[in-house]
Amino acid sequence: MACMEAFATGCVPIIAKCPLSSTSSYALSPNNLFPAGRSEILSQRIDYWINHPQDLKMMSANYQNYAKSLTVQFSAKKILTMMKNAQKNYLSN
Known part of the structure; x- marks a missing residue:
């Protein structure tokens, strides 16, 4: 939930990919993901977002839009x- 709450506000996550967590399924690009325990790759991902502010701004908007598709209201609809x-299909057969 914390990851979803963060990106719903526009924070761009860098998510650890590990076998016991499904959070990595929220990664929208390779730059949002790093192998758990690999701090050097995490550092590279952080550096990427610092050095590419336009990409960060675009990804922030992408995550805010993505979050809208994960709301309870959207899922219920x-x-x-x-x-x-x-x-309808059942009644027409």
């Missing part, structure tokens, strides 16, 4: 549409 379509 999607499920409701799916259920209506299933009902």
Whole structure:
């Protein structure tokens, strides 16, 4: 949740990829991800975002938009549409 809350506000995450966490699925680019325990690669990712402020600004907007697709309201609307379509398909057969 903390990662989602952060990027919903426009913070660009750099996420550790490790086998026991699904948070890495939120990485929108390779520069948002580093192998867990590899501090030198984490440092490279931080340096990338510092040295590319235009990319950082663009990715901030991308993450804010991405967060909108992860809200409970958005998910509920999607499920409701799916259920209506299933009902319509069932009744038409």
